[in-house]
Amino acid sequence: MRGYEQKSRLFRVISLALILGVFQAGCATSVTRMDAGEVKDLSGAWNDTDSRLVSEEMIQDVLSRSWLQQYVRAQRKQPTVIVGEIRNLSHEHINVNTFVADMERALINSGKVEFVASRTERQDVRDEREDQDLHAREDTRKAMGQEIGADFMLKGTINTIVDPSGTKQVRYYQVNLTLISMADNRKVWVGQKEIKKLVKRSKLRF
Amino acid sequence: MKRIELVRSGSGGCVPAAGAARLGLFFTLSLLLGGCATFSETFSPVEQKLAAQQPEHALQLLEKRRYPRRDEVLFLLNKGMLLRMARGYEASNQAFEAAKQRINELYGASITEQAASFLINDGTRSFVGAEFEQVLLHLYMALNYLEMRQLDQARVEALQVDIRLREIAEHVPESVYTEDAFARYLTGMIYEERGEWSDAMIAYRKAYQAYTKYRDRFGTDIPVFLKYDLLRLSERMGLTQELARYKREFAISQWQDVTSLRRQGELIFMLHNGLAPIKREQSAMAVNPASGRLIRVSLPYYQPRQQPVVRARLIVGGDHVQTQVAEDITGIAIKSLEAKMPAITARAVARAVLKEGIAREAGEEHVVAGLMVNLINVMTERADTRSWATLPGNIHFARLPLPPGNYAVKVELLGSGDAVLATRELSNITIRAGEKSYYSYHWIPSRL
Numbered sequence: 001m002r003g004y005e006q007k008s009r010l011f012r013v014i015s016l017a018l019i020l021g022v023f024q025a026g027c028a029t030s031v032t033r034m035d036a037g038e039v040k041d042l043s044g045a046w047n048d049t050d051s052r053l054v055s056e057e058m059i060q061d062v063l064s065r066s067w068l069q070q071y072v073r074a075q076r077k078q079p080t081v082i083v084g085e086i087r088n089l090s091h092e093h094i095n096v097n098t099f100v101a102d103m104e105r106a107l108i109n110s111g112k113v114e115f116v117a118s119r120t121e122r123q124d125v126r127d128e129r130e131d132q133d134l135h136a137r138e139d140t141r142k143a144m145g146q147e148i149g150a151d152f153m154l155k156g157t158i159n160t161i162v163d164p165s166g167t168k169q170v171r172y173y174q175v176n177l178t179l180i181s182m183a184d185n186r187k188v189w190v191g192q193k194e195i196k197k198l199v200k201r202s203k204l205r206f
Numbered sequence: 207m208k209r210i211e212l213v214r215s216g217s218g219g220c221v222p223a224a225g226a227a228r229l230g231l232f233f234t235l236s237l238l239l240g241g242c243a244t245f246s247e248t249f250s251p252v253e254q255k256l257a258a259q260q261p262e263h264a265l266q267l268l269e270k271r272r273y274p275r276r277d278e279v280l281f282l283l284n285k286g287m288l289l290r291m292a293r294g295y296e297a298s299n300q301a302f303e304a305a306k307q308r309i310n311e312l313y314g315a316s317i318t319e320q321a322a323s324f325l326i327n328d329g330t331r332s333f334v335g336a337e338f339e340q341v342l343l344h345l346y347m348a349l350n351y352l353e354m355r356q357l358d359q360a361r362v363e364a365l366q367v368d369i370r371l372r373e374i375a376e377h378v379p380e381s382v383y384t385e386d387a388f389a390r391y392l393t394g395m396i397y398e399e400r401g402e403w404s405d406a407m408i409a410y411r412k413a414y415q416a417y418t419k420y421r422d423r424f425g426t427d428i429p430v431f432l433k434y435d436l437l438r439l440s441e442r443m444g445l446t447q448e449l450a451r452y453k454r455e456f457a458i459s460q461w462q463d464v465t466s467l468r469r470q471g472e473l474i475f476m477l478h479n480g481l482a483p484i485k486r487e488q489s490a491m492a493v494n495p496a497s498g499r500l501i502r503v504s505l506p507y508y509q510p511r512q513q514p515v516v517r518a519r520l521i522v523g524g525d526h527v528q529t530q531v532a533e534d535i536t537g538i539a540i541k542s543l544e545a546k547m548p549a550i551t552a553r554a555v556a557r558a559v560l561k562e563g564i565a566r567e568a569g570e571e572h573v574v575a576g577l578m579v580n581l582i583n584v585m586t587e588r589a590d591t592r593s594w595a596t597l598p599g600n601i602h603f604a605r606l607p608l609p610p611g612n613y614a615v616k617v618e619l620l621g622s623g624d625a626v627l628a629t630r631e632l633s634n635i636t637i638r639a640g641e642k643s644y645y646s647y648h649w650i651p652s653r654l
């Protein structure tokens with residue numbers, strides 16, 4: 001009889017687990033507000049923390065190097081930079097706009113570098129200027145052909161190397177940014193940020 | 207000893223009642239089983255809309271149907287494919303990306319789902335797709351990006367294909383499916399368009415190896431286009447020994463070199479032909495002579511579909527080119543299920559034994575409870591017929607170098623004996639120098 005009781009208890013436990021499983025699926029959405037600076041890694045993929053690490057490193061590096069002083073000394077004005085293409089050569093669909101925007105903001109706010117609108121942004125501005133020509137009051141109208149030509153172009157790549165084995169994965173990201181002089185193709189600054197992660201995935205889940 | 211007595215006295219006292227009930231059970235079962243359909247049976251309205259060449263309506267039907275959370279990946283895969291057929295490439299990739307993320311979340315075996323699959327059926331497990339379906343997910347995402355002319359994004363998918371295949375090779379024996387020839391070939395074309403010669407060469411080489419295996423396993427010939435690619439790139443990279451070997455193997459002495467090809471553009475035409483085989487259920491029901499209870503074992507099998515089109519012919523101006531099979535999805539699907547059958551069968555048998563045990567326990571408590579449990583056991587024993595049913599049966603393709611310009615391309619779909627089954631005009635195909643223009647055409651026969 002004991003064996004029989006044990007089995008029927010087992011049966012009850014299994015049914016309970018099944019019922020629980022059904023209920024667990026029906027939980028409601030919950031939202032927790034987080035600080036934008038808080039580190040939270042979920043899947044191991046590129047996330048906001050990586051983007052922030054890259055922008056912090058790059059901003060600090062680009063402002064402290066000699067290209068800036070040399071340019072100001074020689075030209076007696078601040079350099080103007082345009083954002084060119086940042087190529088994503090990684091294995092993930094990475095949004096590069098986040099750290100590029102961070103860099104732009106920090107550089108403009110430093111008061112040492114000026115930015116002009118990039119290729120994708122400026123078409124909108126040109127359309128508006130054309131529109132002003134037709135519709136705006138004469139004293140507020142902006143003339144064509146007065147744009148500032150950039151002195152440097154910011155270009156870059158994101159590369160990754162992934163080494164998966166079983167449940168583990170090493171992900172190595174390398175972000176390279178370069179400032180290229182528009183006048184003579186000189187590379188005046190190369191910034192690099194490396195990020196390495198070990199992602200372990202569980203063999204079991206609930 | 208005590209237990210056996212208990213069984214005997216219990217069943218001995220209720221034989222007439224149990225006999226009548228069992229008869230009733232049989233009738234109820236046949237009625238209920240008819241009403242409780244497997245996944246592939248419930249999918250047929252969507253297929254019918256596809257056969258009527260109405261992917262938009264098929265999508266509406268698909269979205270209207272409720273599905274459990276465990277089938278989310280399946281829903282997203284089908285949704286992505288239907289959106290793609292309706293030329294909604296961006297929305298299609300959103301669905302595919304969501305499917306990909308869900309598959310990654312579902313990595314690892316679930317304890318509760320394993321328990322449920324041993325107790326109820328295999329369909330209670332979360333669907334993550336077979337290995338080949340996971341690779342094709344990346345392939346179709348890459349194609350979506352290519353058709354939107356987002357080469358860098360397509361390259362991301364090319365890298366993910368490589369990682370996925372490496373993962374698969376770790377836990378699947380090589381004899382089944384560890385390399386995807388067309389996925390490798392497509393990644394090669396992506397690298398080549400970007401001018402990454404060495405990566406392209408490696409990908410073409412891997413595609414060549416994989417096609418050699420495809421030839422033995424599924425009877426897919428090595429596409430002649432790939433042969434020209436291997437010749438062109440090994441020449442470009444100065445791999446003289448390899449070039450000589452390819453020349454000998456392929457018996458080709460003339461080809462277009464890299465520089466001359468880059469002055470031209472290229473049309474890559476793909477025919478996504480028909481629908482992939484669908485999983486059906488085959489079951490055996492028997493009365494256990496020892497206990498008088500019903501036992502049912504259900505197993506899935508692939509049912510191939512009609513494939514009336516055997517190739518397509520592309521006519522551009524005076525030129526014409528015939529497509530070749532790039533990926534025999536029907537063959538791959540059937541072979542990979544075959545490889546999984548021993549495990550599926552073992553699970554089904556173990557489940558039948560367990561279910562029989564539970565029914566016996568319940569019967570010992572009360573004869574009606576025993577019958578009810580037996581009924582539920584038999585009813586829930588359904589084969590897992592979930593598969594990415596909107597995949598094509600096979601993919602044909604052709605590469606056609608063309609000078610830059612706008613073209614109208616005539617596509618003839620050829621049946622057996624090269625009889626023209628249908629023609630279609632593709633107008634306004636733009637070819638740019640040094641670029642590849644991808645064009646996909648999904649064709650589903652009106653009789654499946």
